[in-house]
Amino acid sequence: MNDFKHYHPFIIFMNLWTLVKNSFTIFIFFIVSFALSSPLYSYGRIAFLLFFTLAVIKIILDWFVDKYEIVNESFQIRHGLFIKNERIVPFTKVQNVQRQTSFIHRLFGLTSLTLETGIAGSDGAVVFEVIAVKEADRIEELVKKGESEIETSPEIRVEEYPEVESKMDRIIHFTPTKKDVLKASFTSFSFLLLIPIVGSIFSKIEKFEWVENKAKGIFSRIFESSFTIVIIIILFIIVSIIIGIARTYIKYGKYEIASDDERIYITKGVLHESAFTITKNNVQAIEIRQSAIKRLLGLAEIKVISAGGVGEGVLEANSLYPFLPINRAYEMIHEILPSYEVIQTMERLPRKSFWVRMLKPSWFWIISTLALLYFKPPIWDIEQAWWIISVVLLLIIIVSRLLNYFNTRYTLNEEFIQFKTGSFETTVFISKRTKIIEISVTRSKIQQLLGLASILTVNHAKPFHYSSVDDVPLEMARNFYAWYVGRIDQIKTE
């Protein structure tokens, strides 16, 4: 049983690199501190050197100690220098597979592999920070095989996936065209980022008193002619647009959404490549998100809420492409998850919920107005600023409530629930009742008087996904309740 393998030795280099990167500022300070002759700094230097050496030793020792083995369709992971830790993760618990290839990885033909289980916390995933691409492929294949053997057990075969095929019949659903990338770069407005930077540079140049007279002369000549200023500004705008598009391209340019019978595959990134796999069976719900700008441009983001969600740092991973043309988005949901369908006609909120929403006191506004009234802070030397801010705030709140009222829709359709909420950014939530793990209906006193209710659904994500609609008619809430009770006719129990 001594088949334990070390991780790829390159991991030592990788960890050293992150160590150097993270302690870079301290390192700079370390060098600078030689110029300062306080004893405190020399202690600091010793402490830093000590820490650094220990960290390096730990990284190297870790490589010798940390091992993994693949036996009986499970990972056995050994870890820990002083406190030995041994963990066994069966293949069947793996929900999602994630692969991230940073630029450095790519230079050496390596990659990183994360196998997510449904459990939250640091032990929730099997992580190979550095792994040869071949080994990663092998592991992924093994995991897939291990899973499908279980999935072809007779109970499930009846349901939706009649046969399990390899990746030969992967269908590519979406790759962005040049036009898509261009549109995306406009929605993210990343090119506008440079404007404040440029502005501050301009204002600083004028303040440089140490600039030699000659140079000053050049600057003043430049600034005197308004023509050159206009040209400079236009140049800057062009440059910033190009940078914005380049940034968007690097992030979203090479993108591929594909799927086969069982899984969804997302590959993205030009320099830093990452790939995700989501098992369709684990999809708990779908969200279609649209910010105000995206709505203007007819774009949308599809989010897949799955049980083995992906680590917190990489939240975006749950998102299929964030800048999908809206019609394509609706079609794609149906293509990828044939059992899901977006219903276009949903019901609106009744008139009475409009009044409930508009007349509800906004505690945020009341408290901030009281604070403003008390402090009356003058802004830009304007004494009346406090009430102007208060009025603007009130207007924003009213507009967002109005939008929220008009945006809110809901519908129940056999086994699906679908609702749309949000004011400036809207979200359409779709889920099946078999995938909802809990519901609740709440009614405040006012809602009780007016015959309204709020409904809430809970889905198993990582850890949980809550979705709710306020002020739906009582009848809808009752239907919702009965609809959820109806799940017992659908679920299969062991």
Added chain:
Amino acid sequence: MYSQIHAPEGRLSKDSVKVWIISKAISYAIWIAIFSVLLYLDYRFFWYEWIGWVLIGITSLIALSGIWSILIEPFLLYKNWRYDATEEFLQLKSGAFNEEHQLVPMTKIQSVATNQGPILRKYGLYSLTIETMGSTHRIPSLPKEVAIELRNLIAHYAKIKEVDE
């Protein structure tokens, strides 16, 4: 098509009102004691004036909320609490002003436990904690036999797992 489900009818033990009153009275008595000591120290050692005002403010707030939670809330809570456990669902309903109605499938329940503090013990009551993947639910006070029976019932029904996970 839809399987019918009845509104929950199970009620808490009548003694739970007493339990709430006692436990609330104790915790508020402790708070009042702490603040009386502070007020006395303030009076004795001439702290800054604003501290005195803040202390008086907080003490009166505590007194007011104490009146609410000792004299009014227990009765409302008791009056509005309902629960029900069937083979498929656990239903919980509570709240007078903010009525909340929860529906938890039995198959999603992970664990169930009975708990008993000193005050509950005095009246022979148990509270029931039901944990699902998503949240923790609590039935505050049930007579011993009912609590244990319900615990075993839920544990039995919760053993059944859905295939589709």
